[in-house]
Amino acid sequence: MRMSYQRISVIGGGSWGIALASAAKRAGRDVILWTRSQQDADILDRKRESSRLPGATIDSDIAITADLTKAAQCDAMLLVVPAQALREVALSLAPVIAPDTPVLACAKGIERGTRKFMTEVIVETAPKAAPGILSGPSFASDVVRGLPTAVTLAARDEKTASALAHALGSATFRPYHSTDLRGVEIGGAAKNVLAIAAGIVSGRGLGASAAAALTTRGFAELTRFGRALGAKPETLTGLSGLGDLILTCSTPQSRNFSLGLALGQGLSPLEAIAKTSLAEGVYTAAVLNDMAREHNVDMPIVAAVADVVEGQASVDEAISRLLTRPFRAEG
Ligand SMILES: NC(=O)C1=CN([C@@H]2O[C@H](COP(=O)(O)OP(=O)(O)OC[C@H]3O[C@@H](n4cnc5c(N)ncnc54)[C@H](OP(=O)(O)O)[C@@H]3O)[C@@H](O)[C@H]2O)C=CC1
Numbered sequence: 001m002r003m004s005y006q007r008i009s010v011i012g013g014g015s016w017g018i019a020l021a022s023a024a025k026r027a028g029r030d031v032i033l034w035t036r037s038q039q040d041a042d043i044l045d046r047k048r049e050s051s052r053l054p055g056a057t058i059d060s061d062i063a064i065t066a067d068l069t070k071a072a073q074c075d076a077m078l079l080v081v082p083a084q085a086l087r088e089v090a091l092s093l094a095p096v097i098a099p100d101t102p103v104l105a106c107a108k109g110i111e112r113g114t115r116k117f118m119t120e121v122i123v124e125t126a127p128k129a130a131p132g133i134l135s136g137p138s139f140a141s142d143v144v145r146g147l148p149t150a151v152t153l154a155a156r157d158e159k160t161a162s163a164l165a166h167a168l169g170s171a172t173f174r175p176y177h178s179t180d181l182r183g184v185e186i187g188g189a190a191k192n193v194l195a196i197a198a199g200i201v202s203g204r205g206l207g208a209s210a211a212a213a214l215t216t217r218g219f220a221e222l223t224r225f226g227r228a229l230g231a232k233p234e235t236l237t238g239l240s241g242l243g244d245l246i247l248t249c250s251t252p253q254s255r256n257f258s259l260g261l262a263l264g265q266g267l268s269p270l271e272a273i274a275k276t277s278l279a280e281g282v283y284t285a286a287v288l289n290d291m292a293r294e295h296n297v298d299m300p301i302v303a304a305v306a307d308v309v310e311g312q313a314s315v316d317e318a319i320s321r322l323l324t325r326p327f328r329a330e331g
């Protein structure tokens with residue numbers, strides 16, 4: 001098994017892909033960044049900046065390509081495309097990556113239709129790869145500027161997870177390693193949905209006390225769901241669970257929070273989606289709600305967000321439903 005991960009490929013030239021490529025470069029790795037269009041690759045290569053990350057410079061030593069076969073020549077790969085596009089990209093990669101190459105999902109979401117988590121999609125589409133996941137409280141704009149961030153990186157075995165954390169880590173980008181794939185991916189997927197609710201609370205002007213209650217009760221939902229699906233408690237209270245929930249529920253720097261803010265201020269779901277760049281919680285809300293029901297897990301905030309973004313309830317109806325739930329023991 002390869003344990004030296006010098007050549008890192010980053011698949012996806014959006015804001016998180018560029019930020020992770022920059023972090024890997026800062027850690028001393030040889031980095032290739034793949035974008036799906038040749039035109040984008042040429043522009044990024046020439047300008048060394050992206051409108052998605054204003055003010056950030058892409059290191060001149062990061063190779064940029066639109067050639068998947070070239071990008072597949074690596075020791076480890078980061079998949080940094082939206083959750084709903086991960087299957088399509090992994091399918092194209094499967095024939096060109098070497099067996100046992102770690103392929104880390106860096107998207108936060110659950111596939112609609114199949115109800116699969118990101119590492120399950122990798123296992124299905126690229127069965128010879130070694131699946132992993134990287135997730136945690138980390139805005140691309142912070143990571144690309146080299147501000148201190150910490151994330152969780154999980155692989156099936158601890159040696160691989162630890163070696164990958166060493167390969168990608170630096171003083172300002174600190175991956176903590178884990179083998180709890182499921183726990184890490186549940187945190188990243190659920191927190192986006194809960195961040196929409198936090199944004200709604202802010203946009204409706206419900207106050208700081210309501211915001212704290214929402215985040216805490218949201219964490220109770222995330223924990224219940226995680227426990228039902230076999231996540232480790234320490235993962236749920238760690239960076240990729242509680243850590244990312246706190247970050248995304250607290251600032252309009254989060255796209256999910258800011259989409260919620262727009263909904264709370266009275267925009268329709270379609271208007272709010274059009275106004276915000278990729279907010280994964282929109283696509284995860286209904287599938288997470290369905291999975292919660294399937295596993296008999298009570299997730300009233302997630303259900304409320306799903307109804308609002310799918311246009312089945314108004315913001316006021318959803319809030320009223322949450323506030324009139326029966327009183328119960330905490331837990
Ligand atoms: N931004 C952030 O701060 C963070 C983001 N994430 C997660 O990373 C994932 C990606 O987000 P982010 O980079 O911000 O999103 P962006 O919208 O900035 O970028 C998405 C990238 O994926 C590409 N893409 C979209 N669909 C496909 C497809 N079918 N095939 C190939 N490439 C595709 C886009 O290409 P094109 O330009 O051609 O459309 C674009 O380069 C999300 O799941 C997000 O939750 C996680 C942590 C932090």
Ligand SMILES: O=C(CO)COP(=O)(O)O
Binds near residue numbers: 247248278
């Ligand atoms: O996942 C993120 C930070 O950890 C980014 O959050 P948003 O996608 O809501 O901007």
